[in-house]
Amino acid sequence: MKLIASARMQAVPSSDNALRLEDFLPYRLSVLANLVSGSLARVYARRFDLTVPEWRVLAVLxxxxxxxxxxxxxxxxxxxxxxxRAVARLIARGRLRRGTDAEDRRRSALRMTAEGRTVYQRIVPLARAYEAELLADFSAAERTSLDRLIHRLTGEAARLREPKAPAQAADD
Amino acid sequence: MKLIASARMQAVPSSDNALRLEDFLPYRLSVLANLVSGSLARVYARRFDLTVPEWRVLAVLxxxxxxxxxxxxxxxxxxxxxxxRAVARLIARGRLRRGTDAEDRRRSALRMTAEGRTVYQRIVPLARAYEAELLADFSAAERTSLDRLIHRLTGEAARLREPKAPAQAADD
DNA sequence: GGAAATTAGTTTCATATGAAACTAATTGCA
DNA sequence: TGCAATTAGTTTCATATGAAACTAATTTCC
Structure with a gap:
């Protein structure tokens, strides 16, 4: 792969008006999350013919x-x-079955089949192992710190997503 | 909104075979990054009619x-x-122009137009303000810690994606 | 009881994505 | 030189996504 920061290319000095994307938190989080999701999915996607949404449905169930x-x-x-859609596909492959909630017949009651449970129980250790590898070099204190930072950031981001008070009339 | 953890619903005890998705790092990073990207995009997407990839192209340029x-x-x-595609759309809207590299005519030489620069210079302060809000409650030490944790995790994830790539010093 | 409003879940539709095939320009090398 | 291999970038194609419209069941309220 070619290196990109050759001597002839000079960056605009990162003054007030140029933003360093590589230091910009939203960008960095996006790159990190995509890398992690992508490399984890490699562990199970082909082997079990499972998409990320399907894996998440199994994980919750x-x-x-x-x-x-x-x-x-x-x-x-x-x-x-x-x-x-993930549920429909999981059912089609015999990994889930859909019951109907007795009290509210609009609702489904989703359960894994024996086959689904087998897949799930084979992936869980792989997922844990992946996470362990990712954190292998991190001390207990660092893991705690990471845990809390992510937790707080998630709370902040959720807060910022909901506009608090309409300061202006909506023009957009 | 309805609460989901009602008394009747009991979670499987999180033993060896049940994985707690809400504690699972890849999942948490994905949720966080999506929240952040989504709430940031709200700041500029409609106002400037700009997609995330287009914004990133401008940011790099x-x-x-x-x-x-x-x-x-x-x-x-x-x-x-x-x-x-982002470049094509930015050019179509008069925000970028494409020159041709004099030495290698396969290559483009992309530059913002005055109009593109105007958009860029209006978004940068908004992006910075968003990031500042996200980090408003974090001390300098916490920010440093976050910075280093993300950096290391990104390196680890990249390493795990390429199973046998030699350790490489990417500057990001 | 029963019409209107609400809710769970699916389908439609328009757009986004990326792998692979493709085009055009350049480089390697006989 | 000239032709094969490589590289930059675009287009094609098959799939993924989510907002909005839709269906079906339930609840509200008169």
Whole structure:
């Protein structure tokens, strides 16, 4: 691969008006998350013919068997359309079955089949191993620190997403 | 919005075989990055009619005017197809112009137009303000810590993606 | 009871994505 | 030189995404 920072290319001095993308937190988080998701997906995607949304549905149902599609969507922070499609595909492959909630027949009650559980139980150790490798060089204190920083950032980002008070009339 | 953890729903005890998605680092990073990207994009997407890839192209060209599309892709960690399309759209809207590299006529030499620069210079302060809000509650020590943790994680994830790539000092 | 409003989930539609095939220009090397 | 291999960038194609419209079941409220 070619190196990109050759001597002839000179960067604009990062003054007030030039932003260093490589130092910009939203960009860095995006790159990191994509790298991690991508490399983790390599572990299971082909081997188990599973997409990321499908894996997430299984992961949630592994902890909360019998919940509805909407609850899966909330737990996994996924769109309901994405969940609907992942569930449909998992059912088509015999990895999930859909019961109907006795009290509310609009709701589904999703459970893994024996086959789905097998897949799930084979992936979980791989996922844990991946995470362990990712954090192999981090001390306990660093892990705690990382945990708290992510937690706080997530809270902040959620807060910033919801506009607080409409300061101006909506023009957009 | 409805609460999801009602009394009747009991989680499988998080033993060896059930993975807690909400504690799983790849999942948490993905949720965080999506939240941040989404809330930041709200700041500029509609107001400037700009997609995330387009904003990134501008951000890179703001620092490295005159580089080629391929160099933009490397700098922004974007796919070359995505860059190609973002560049085409930016040119169509008069925000970029494409010169040809004198030495290698396959290469483009991308530069913002005055109009592009105006957009860029209006977004940069907004982007900085967003980042500042996100980090408002973080001390200098915490920011340093966050910076280093992200840096190391990114390096680890890159290493895990390429199983046998030699350790390389990428400056990002 | 029953019409209107609400909710769970699916389908449609328009757009975004990236791998692979492709075009055009350049470089390697006989 | 000239032709094969390489490289920059675009287009094609197959798939992924999510907003909005839709269907079906339920709840609200008169």
């Amino acid at each position: 592994g902890r909360y068997p019998g919940i509805s599609a909407g609850e899966v969507a909330e737990r996994a922070a996924m769109d309901k359309v994405t969940v609907s | 703001g620092r490295y005017p005159g580089i080629s599309a391929g160099e933009v892709a490397e700098r922004a960690a974007m796919d070359k197809v995505t860059v190609s």
